[in-house]
Amino acid sequence: MASVSVPSERARGVLRRPTAVTGFWSWFTTIDHKKIGILYGATALMFFLIGGVEALLIRVQLFQPDGKLLTASQYSEVFTMHAITMIFLVVMPLSAAFFNYLMPLMIGARDVAFPRLNAFSYWLFLSGGLFLYSSWFLGGAPNGGWFGYAPNSTTDPTPGMTFYAIGLLLTGIASTAGAVNLAVTVLNMRAPGMSLFRMPAFVWMGLVVQLRLAFSLPIITVALAEMLFDRRFGTHFFDPAAGGDPILWQHLFWLFGHPEVYILILPAFGIISEILPVFSRKPLFGYQFVVFSGIAIGFIGFGVWAHHMFAVGLGPVANTAFGITTAIIAVPTGVKIFNWMATMYKGDLRFTTAMLFAIGTVMNFVVGGLSGVTHAVVPSDYQQTDTYYIVAHFHYVLFGGAILGLFGGLYYWWPKIFGRLLNERAGKINFWLMVIGLNLTFGPMHILGLQGMIRRTFTYPESLGLTFWNEVATVGAFMIAFGVLVFVVNAVASFRHAKDAGADPWDGRTIEWSIPSPPPIYNFEEIPTVHALDDFWHRKYAEDKSGRLVPVQAGGSADAGEHHVDGHGIHLPGPSYFPLIAAAGFPLIGYGIMYHWWMAFVGAVVVLVGIFGWALEPSAE
Amino acid sequence: MRKRVLWVLGLAALALALAACAPNASQDTLNPQGPYARELKNLFVPVFWVAVGVFVVVEGGILLIALKYRHRKGQDRMPAQTHGNTRLEVGWTILPAVVLAVVAVPTVATIWDLASKPPANAINVTVTGRQWWWKYEYTDPEMKTAAGGQIISANQLVIPTGRTIYLTVTADAGAGSRSDAGVPGFAVIHSYWVPEICDGKQDAVPGHENHIKCQADHPGTYTGNCAEFCGLNHGIMKLEVTALSPHDFEAWVANEKLDAATPEPGSLAATGLDTFMSVGCIACHAVRGVEGAEADAAPNLTHFASRDCMVGCLLDNQNPDDIARWLHDPAAVKEGVKMPNYHLSDDQIKALVAYLMSLK
């Protein structure tokens, strides 16, 4: 709310409120959703490189039988950190970057509902990520898998899984705060006329994701707290000798963990639901079906968690029930695929890099979806679970689906965010390296799994006949790495160009393309009034008498950025130190729990200082 | 670019074709060697072809659309702005639902079939997963040993062909969950899996009992591995199942029922027994018939030399060098192993190997 008018008076405070909105230090105090979005994105891409190096270590280790690059314990750390990094420090924050940057622009708002809370979420996420990575220097990284099955995770003598529990608690608090913030933004801060069913599909998926986060994170929070207490304070939650049950961890974990899978993939679904219509020059086919299938996935996704546990011995009743719910969730997912195909059907398809990534997302996700259906065939899952077949499946979903979709989003919105286009030629090289690489890497893993290669193994003997496909997979992994390298070069090089992308380089449909690139700090000079789904498109094109689309003559096209105003009279909340201060206290509490109580005390004081400073902060005038 | 798409698809098709004739993969789920594993394959294969059908239709459709409706230079076409077609969309909601319902029928039938009771002549074996090896206990009354206990073995499971083996899979409840307490817990979850002869895998969960049915058609050795991450040596927690003809199996059982062989006095093996009793082995290992060697924390060695593999089937039981290497420094063979290094002299090791090799 603070975006339009700031409560005035009360300009007294302990600290002077920072005022700079440009320059290096402004990044530390910014509460502008666009800058925070860029911070999320940059951080996520940094972690993507680190997680990618971990992936390469895994693939080099498995290139040949009896690999000697990593020891068994190092391998456990590397594969655990690879998963934690990619899930919690890459895909989630990269999605958060898009949501943060774009959702206010797409609904016609000047900022999110709680700008400082937004900054706090980012800094806490960063603290959590750095906390997790500090484990490498403090006695060993998490080594019990991202799924952290007890009692292996609760009894392991190295400190890794304590870092895991606390690190994920920190990022979990950050995500919960972010989820509430963004959900309120979408529900409450839409421009006049922006009814729920005029919101872009991306915003809808964003809303579903935030609600799923808000309702699944508290469950993992409890599970992590129980794990932490088992490890640090000798409780018995997952201790079979005292009557505890390791299966409880699995239920709590997957009650979060499966919704999490959709939290990872729905942002990509939203992104391609924006890209495909723009480059097909057609509206999204069956917008309402796409939205409702997203909501349906959101709900059903809470009822399928035990399909991760078919081999745990839940009994035939539970296995039947969860097999069926798992099959059911394939239906709304299939609906989306068909709707995307129908969107392209009879369109005027322009194969920009963003469009290629969007089509690539659909095509590769289909593979992951189909292998997912074979898991719903429970007895066949008795063979496949915990093998490389599963690794293949979820990498098609998370790399073929989520990462390709997010890269599509990067190419699509890069000109909006930075005012500069990415090089299309390099982009296409990037795309083909990634797509061929991913199919070479993860395609053979189906075969490896069916041939009996277990997951999470640091080695395999030559006698199993698994060598050839492992070699292929490693080659593919390096192709992906080259693809990422091309992207990095492309991204860096784009900053050497002038900001000449223009407000609407793609002939976009949604209202973020109606404002200059990059958008001014206040986003909209005047809050737009929305009249239709794809409002900006309808401002640019109208139907003539015969029903054909023709450009609107005057003032309709992308000239919004032409006449500059300085945003006078628009009150925006000022930058603030306190989100950063409050967030900085949390990892101290974490270290305190692990080492010395006085550190936790200092951390708590820092948090309280941050929160009270925040509450009492004078508004900038 | 389109050519490249086709190239990728061609490669994928080639991959699948190659997979069909994969070179001698020895724990292949698609190469079942018994009725239970075959039942799973027979369910998977038709579902796989349904999936291939859907794959071809969907991916082919996307490629066709992409080719046919691509933007052509010089042509400025504004496509018709179709917003949807409810009938069509309801149709493609129902269609996958029908396909999935059809797939669900054999799925559910197989779930319940596999959950049914084993035949009356099944052999009952309890498998306990430990870090990082497997303990087997043959629990049927006819598997009682001369001394009164049940037949107990490790890592290598011996079964007869043509009979159902009903495995009860479990793990120790263990002692204490504290990680800081010094003693690493060994009560973790494992998963027992022999792809070619069993009805899939089941987790060995502390405090729980799960069941697997296995049966082999022909004599031979079938390999498997722990399938649930169980700590750093999860990847080398292997196992073997040796199927013998019913006749050979009877002979094996008869031998297993005997107490351990006593080495000839004065032989190297006899020295080995003394070493075995004195250096600390009996803190964890049992040898039936040897007083004082009754511990259950590590593999029972009564008929050590009749087995083919040790240390989670990482080493060859029949190879004295392997055994010596293990005794010399267990942690050098397997990081994080629970067996301590007793810093044995070469002579002690030689004697121990002789003794162990005598335990036929």
Add this chain to the structure above:
Amino acid sequence: MAQAAVEHHGGGSEHETTTGLPNTKLAMWLFLASDCLFFGALISTYVLYRGRGIEGPFPHDVFDIPYTSVSSFVLLGSSLTMVLALAAAQKRDFGRMRIWLLATALLGMTFVGGQVYEFTAFHREGLSLDGNLFGSTFFLLTGFHGAHVVIGILMLLSLVSFSYADKLPEDASFPVEMVGLYWHFVDIVWIVIFTVVYLIPTKPPALPGG
């Protein structure tokens, strides 16, 4: 999130929102819904582990139901004073508002004090966090609830001191209402916990393996 209530004083009362609800109120409801699942998971853990412990002491060995009933009523009473504080704030009677807020905080502190006493009494009888399964589940569940009450007390005291320092927004009833939402939620959760943990009798302990 909790601080959002204090932080965004002024709420949405100053301009229109799409739903008509102030942002802060919507956020508070969402947060409380999320917190429901937090306590849901904790209570589920407790219920699933009820009677599964192998070693004592067991609930019936330590519980003093009349004592805990009294402290529960104290907490319930604090909901009433919270309502009175909000009513006073809405009438812009800030003196009375501060009194009722203080009374609410005081009742909350009484409850927490009672809990601290109860915990020490249980500890003397041999129940501890790391002693047995019941101790682990009991202390984690009631401990997290206690932490929620403490945060509530901090927010109440902050409101009082902000009010004295004249740092509350024009519409002072709004932050009071937000803290009140949180406070009532914490009360309701306690009713559930009290019923599940104290009032529903536990089955006799299961034998190992049984």
